[in-house]
Amino acid sequence: MADIYAYITHTAGVADDSALELVAAAKKIDANAAVTAIVIGSGADVDKVADAVAASYAKVLKFNLDALAYPNAEVVRKLLVNVLSADAIVLVSNDTFGMDLGPGLSIKLDSTFVADVVGIEGVDGTALKVIRQEYSGMVSTHVTADITNGAVINLRPGAFAPDESQSAGGSVEDRSGDAGDLTVKRTFLEVVEAEVGDVDITKSDVLVSVGRGIEDEENIEVAQELADAMGAVVSCSRPIVDAKWLEKSRQVGTSGQTVKPKVYLACGISGSFQHMGGIKGAPFIVAINKNVKAPIFQVADVGIEADILDFLPELTDAIKES
Amino acid sequence: MEILVCVKRVPDTAENEIEVNRDGSDIERDDLVYSVNEWDNYAVEEAILIRDKVGGSVTVITVGDDESEEVLRREMAMGADNGLLLCDDAFEGSDGKGVASLLKAAVDKGKYDLILTGAQADGGAAQVGGMLAAMLDYPYASLVNKIEVDGDTLKVGREIEGGNQEMNAIQLPCVLSIQTGINEPRYVGIRGIRKVASVEIPQQGAADLGVDAASVGADGARVKRLDYFVPEMGEGAEMLEGSTEEIVAKLIELLKAKGGLK
Numbered sequence A: 001m002a003d004i005y006a007y008i009t010h011t012a013g014v015a016d017d018s019a020l021e022l023v024a025a026a027k028k029i030d031a032n033a034a035v036t037a038i039v040i041g042s043g044a045d046v047d048k049v050a051d052a053v054a055a056s057y058a059k060v061l062k063f064n065l066d067a068l069a070y071p072n073a074e075v076v077r078k079l080l081v082n083v084l085s086a087d088a089i090v091l092v093s094n095d096t097f098g099m100d101l102g103p104g105l106s107i108k109l110d111s112t113f114v115a116d117v118v119g120i121e122g123v124d125g126t127a128l129k130v131i132r133q134e135y136s137g138m139v140s141t142h143v144t145a146d147i148t149n150g151a152v153i154n155l156r157p158g159a160f161a162p163d164e165s166q167s168a169g170g171s172v173e174d175r176s177g178d179a180g181d182l183t184v185k186r187t188f189l190e191v192v193e194a195e196v197g198d199v200d201i202t203k204s205d206v207l208v209s210v211g212r213g214i215e216d217e218e219n220i221e222v223a224q225e226l227a228d229a230m231g232a233v234v235s236c237s238r239p240i241v242d243a244k245w246l247e248k249s250r251q252v253g254t255s256g257q258t259v260k261p262k263v264y265l266a267c268g269i270s271g272s273f274q275h276m277g278g279i280k281g282a283p284f285i286v287a288i289n290k291n292v293k294a295p296i297f298q299v300a301d302v303g304i305e306a307d308i309l310d311f312l313p314e315l316t317d318a319i320k321e322s
Numbered sequence B: 001m002e003i004l005v006c007v008k009r010v011p012d013t014a015e016n017e018i019e020v021n022r023d024g025s026d027i028e029r030d031d032l033v034y035s036v037n038e039w040d041n042y043a044v045e046e047a048i049l050i051r052d053k054v055g056g057s058v059t060v061i062t063v064g065d066d067e068s069e070e071v072l073r074r075e076m077a078m079g080a081d082n083g084l085l086l087c088d089d090a091f092e093g094s095d096g097k098g099v100a101s102l103l104k105a106a107v108d109k110g111k112y113d114l115i116l117t118g119a120q121a122d123g124g125a126a127q128v129g130g131m132l133a134a135m136l137d138y139p140y141a142s143l144v145n146k147i148e149v150d151g152d153t154l155k156v157g158r159e160i161e162g163g164n165q166e167m168n169a170i171q172l173p174c175v176l177s178i179q180t181g182i183n184e185p186r187y188v189g190i191r192g193i194r195k196v197a198s199v200e201i202p203q204q205g206a207a208d209l210g211v212d213a214a215s216v217g218a219d220g221a222r223v224k225r226l227d228y229f230v231p232e233m234g235e236g237a238e239m240l241e242g243s244t245e246e247i248v249a250k251l252i253e254l255l256k257a258k259g260g261l262k
């Protein structure tokens, strides 16, 4: 079996949750794997992250260089090509960094790219068998990947239960000297923080959240009236923001706000993982959707098969009366 | 600026319920309504906006079958200048790498300063743009939600976690994958479609592109899809049944119990 590596994302000296998910996934590829973590960055933060993940990884390769202060995927890809062993299996979290890094890395390593994996069934000879989703999670597929020449595998954040055993007792190797030439044609400038809106959806205990099923800008009012009657706040999925019907600060999801309400009413929302990724704290989720097969019904506590344009006004009226 | 935009014809999930067919070999394709991948419309709109500002042309390209011509035509009705269809029996069953290598072959035959893809398509893989860039040895940025042209450099914003924007300078030629929300794609009316209805759209196959047919298509694929299925997902939601009044009454009770109503 080829060497398995995990790329560790980290911020402010703390490894991302995915660090423990990647090592768990590696064990599903090879139960006896001695998995190597790769930690890249600059300054004391990198040392801290490397030391911390050594508890979960057999080996940690550390690259601590000024040139890696804000390591964009172009730089990291170059570095990885310089240092990885042939036929390496590289695990990457499928976050916005991993999406930037993974596909191109597989080409540069002449290995196989396996996108957004949600489950790993194991290896049979040179074939790795995984589970993916298509059509925003409406259907799943079994996929085999030929890993003869190695693979870059992007793993969906949250799909693998973290390995919390902390029993690897790994060693940290400073390999900064091996990084090689890191000149690239893309340079990082700055991070512009998301705009703050006039309503803070993260502070509300009850959210009435609307998705593409609301169909028209004018219909947002139907949700607003329900929210007013409930003493709730209106939030939404991404397409509503893309259409400029509500401001960005109302968007729930990985590229929007992370909310922790007590009650979440998902109205005309299909339940994509990027949307659900923004809902934390196990709220009571009510899904109202006209398609009984919508993936949201798999994660909601209570489901109602209905047209929201009919149902929400009925609910509003009944609440007002009671 | 010469801009190439990669587009894919996909089942329209807003118009269809996607279901697994009887033997699990594919999704049920009878009566499916197809359209352009949502992300690709934003990419084409952005290309048109850039062309209108700095000059040049927009070419839309797809790897597909005869029916994929309709999505090229739609994007031309939006304002793209040229269409190019890569079509050959040998391309069927390509994996993401196969599609990217066909696009690369077409790029090598043309001259483009900027190549745009959508951030992801129906397969949710988000792979083709990054692969294409690496094959061409061009710089790449994914999930782009802002582009400013500055000579032979672009200033691009990438949408990262929490909706924050990572600003980068990137040298042309480059490949960018476009995130939704970067612009508001223009509406295409019947009139627009009619205008381009008789435009000839060139087609290229394996021989035209000079690609080895065995390296693409099902034979060349290192990633193979075995089946489609719908997973058993624990218990799922408790579905409220009955008349609307009954459902509303039950829901209000539940909301009260869970703190959703005062």
Ligand SMILES: Cc1cc2nc3c(=O)[nH]c(=O)nc-3n(C[C@@H](O)[C@H](O)[C@H](O)COP(=O)(O)OP(=O)(O)OC[C@H]3O[C@@H](n4cnc5c(N)ncnc54)[C@H](O)[C@@H]3O)c2cc1C
Pocket (backbone or CB within 6 Å): B005, B006, B007, B008, B009, B037, B039, B040, B061, B062, B063, B064, B092, B093, B094, B095, B096, B097, B099, B116, B117, B118, B119, B120, B121, B122, B123, B124, B125, B126, B127, B128, B129, B218, B221, B223, B224, B225
């Ligand atoms: C009958 C059939 C069989 C298939 N068999 C397999 C298989 O065995 N193994 C496998 O891995 N995949 C298979 N596929 C899927 C594969 O061909 C995908 O089309 C390919 O992986 C790229 O699409 P994506 O959704 O992954 O693209 P993504 O990388 O998610 O799309 C990102 C962007 O890339 C561009 N793009 C994507 N596809 C095209 C295209 N066709 N033309 C132009 N631009 C494009 C678009 O700009 C798009 O927005 C099959 C598909 C079909 C229809």
Ligand SMILES: Cc1cc2nc3c(=O)[nH]c(=O)nc-3n(C[C@H](O)[C@H](O)[C@H](O)COP(=O)(O)OP(=O)(O)OC[C@H]3O[C@@H](n4cnc5c(N)ncnc54)[C@H](O)[C@@H]3O)c2cc1C
Pocket (backbone or CB within 6 Å): A136, A210, A211, A212, A213, A214, A215, A236, A237, A238, A239, A251, A252, A253, A254, A255, A256, A257, A267, A268, A269, A270, A271, A272, A274, A275, A278, A288, A289, A290, A291, A294, A306, A307, A308, A309, B013, B014, B119, B120, B143
């Ligand atoms: C990098 C990246 C980041 C992303 N980040 C986010 C994010 O932060 N937040 C987010 O939400 N998305 C995000 N997305 C987009 C995500 O993938 C989905 O496209 C999106 O969540 C879908 O929104 P939706 O559920 O409203 O729409 P759809 O998936 O189109 O679902 C609409 C639902 O409404 C139902 N419906 C339609 N009409 C009615 C009606 N009249 N009554 C009842 N039901 C009806 C349909 O059955 C369907 O289930 C991201 C995508 C990418 C690639």
